[in-house]
Amino acid sequence: MPVTSVTKNTDTLTMTVVAEFPASVARLWDAYVDPRQLERFWGPPTYPARFTRHDVAVGGRSEYAMTGPDGDISRGYWDWLSVDPLRSFEVRDGFAREDGSPNSEMPSMRMEFVFTPQGNGSRVTTTTHFASIDQLETLLGMGMEEGLTLAMGQMDEVLADLRTFAADIPTLAQILSDTQVRVSRVIRGPVDAVWRAYHEPDLLRRWLLGPDGWTMPVCEVATAVGDSYRYEWESGAQRFGFVGELLASAPPHREVTTERMIGMPAETTNELTLTAVAGGTLMSLLVTYPDAQVRDAVLATGMTDGMETSFRRLESEVLA
Numbered sequence: 001m002p003v004t005s006v007t008k009n010t011d012t013l014t015m016t017v018v019a020e021f022p023a024s025v026a027r028l029w030d031a032y033v034d035p036r037q038l039e040r041f042w043g044p045p046t047y048p049a050r051f052t053r054h055d056v057a058v059g060g061r062s063e064y065a066m067t068g069p070d071g072d073i074s075r076g077y078w079d080w081l082s083v084d085p086l087r088s089f090e091v092r093d094g095f096a097r098e099d100g101s102p103n104s105e106m107p108s109m110r111m112e113f114v115f116t117p118q119g120n121g122s123r124v125t126t127t128t129h130f131a132s133i134d135q136l137e138t139l140l141g142m143g144m145e146e147g148l149t150l151a152m153g154q155m156d157e158v159l160a161d162l163r164t165f166a167a168d169i170p171t172l173a174q175i176l177s178d179t180q181v182r183v184s185r186v187i188r189g190p191v192d193a194v195w196r197a198y199h200e201p202d203l204l205r206r207w208l209l210g211p212d213g214w215t216m217p218v219c220e221v222a223t224a225v226g227d228s229y230r231y232e233w234e235s236g237a238q239r240f241g242f243v244g245e246l247l248a249s250a251p252p253h254r255e256v257t258t259e260r261m262i263g264m265p266a267e268t269t270n271e272l273t274l275t276a277v278a279g280g281t282l283m284s285l286l287v288t289y290p291d292a293q294v295r296d297a298v299l300a301t302g303m304t305d306g307m308e309t310s311f312r313r314l315e316s317e318v319l320a
Contacts, residue, residue, distance in 0.1 A: 003152050006145060013130040015145065019152045022121040023159040026278045029086050029115055030165070031158055032124075033275050034282055036174075036184060037165055039064065041154035044147050047074065050176060052286060053100075056275045057253040058083055062091070063100045077102060081110070085276060088114045093128075107135045167279025171308040173299060178292040183304065185311055188280040189319035195252035195274055197318050199223075207314040209233065210306035222246035222257070229257070244270075266294045283311075 002019040009016075021028055031037045035051035043049040047066040054062045062078035075098065078091035094108030102108065110129040115122060126148065130136040163169075167186040174182045187194050197203045201219040209216060210233065218232035218241060225246050232241030241262045248256040253274055260267040271286040289295040 002156060003149050006149065008136075008140070008145075010133055010136065013133065013136055015128045015130075015136070015140070017126045017128075017145075017148050017152065018123060019126075019155070020118050020121060020123045021155060021159055025086055025115050025117055025122040027159055028122045028124060030277045031155065032089075032113065034165060034277060035062075035182075035284060037158050040158045041151050044150040045154060052176060052180060052182075053271065053273075054275075054284070055080060055250070055254050055273060056083060056089070057250065059250065060253065063096065075100070075103075078111075086115060088112065107131070107139060109135070109139065167277075171304045171311060173304045175295075175299075176286075179289050179295060181287045181289070181295060181299065183283075183285040183287065183307065185283050185308070186277060186279045186281065187283050187311060187319070188315050191274045191276050191281045192252050193319055194281045194283065194314075197314055198272070203318055204231075207318050208310050209313065211309055225249055232262070266290055268294075268298075 002021055003017060004020055005016075005018045007016045008014075031041070033054075033056045035054040038054070039049045039051045042064065043066040047068050049064045049066045051062060051064045058080055060080040062080070064076055066074045066076070068074070075096040076094065077096045077100065078093055080089065080091055082088070082090040090110065090112045092108055093111045095103040095106035097103050107130075109131070112127045112129070114125045114127075116125070117123075128144075130139065165186075167188060169186070171183060171185040174184070176182055189197075197207065199221055201221055204219050204221070205216045208231070214233045214235045216231065217234050218230055220228075220230040222229040222245065225248060227246050228243065229246065230241065230243045232239060242259050243262060244258040244260060244267075246255065246257050247269070248254070254272065256269065256271045258267055259270050267290070269288040271288075273284045273286075275282040275284070289298065
């Protein structure tokens, strides 16, 4: 068991959990900032978590749901208060309603995660700050200490898995629900450069092309919330494109857009998140479809293969 100590202090209204791992600080940090890894240990073994949002930036937000063996669901959120890469981050952790909004009838708490080298490995110190002694006793009574301890106990396996989350893994699509798919890939380049590549027309035309032989004659980028965008591609007599609206933007980490293929009725919502990780920038795209039928039809087109070709071009021609 990696947990070395659990200390509860009723004077400072805190609970501190210390855990040590045979992995570098960078590897441990990535396990928390990469939602694919975090959801493999955040929550007890019988209540695995699924993160549908994870913005690792001040002012960002994370949203997750833990599903029990009987199908019961417990939802939570993090509001990101501070981020000091490879050293610490601080969040406001609370319970959420079905629509993801904070459940004001339940307590929330401030949690601080500190990462430090320790011998041949590293240590994470998790300090939870409670608002009152009643809140502390209530949350401990709900099993918070046991939950954190069990979560930490699952981390060794995640940290030892160096292959699944390596920077050279091609674009991967994970089905999260009947209507949601998360597409992930580590792009070899810094977050700021990747963000520019997504938003400067001259750069987009160089890499966002899919298979060889296509060009991008129309590249109208949305620059402010409420703006529309239009992208069109061409290869010989073939032509297609997408239109949509920019719904939210927090450069250089997150944006939300709608997307609709020109001439088609179905519309998706796309949430793009860029996060700095050891191998470069983790691109996470959460796509929400109108239904499972549309989801499956889009996945069957080989969407991820075309994205992978574009990302390789991005790395070799724009970020190199």
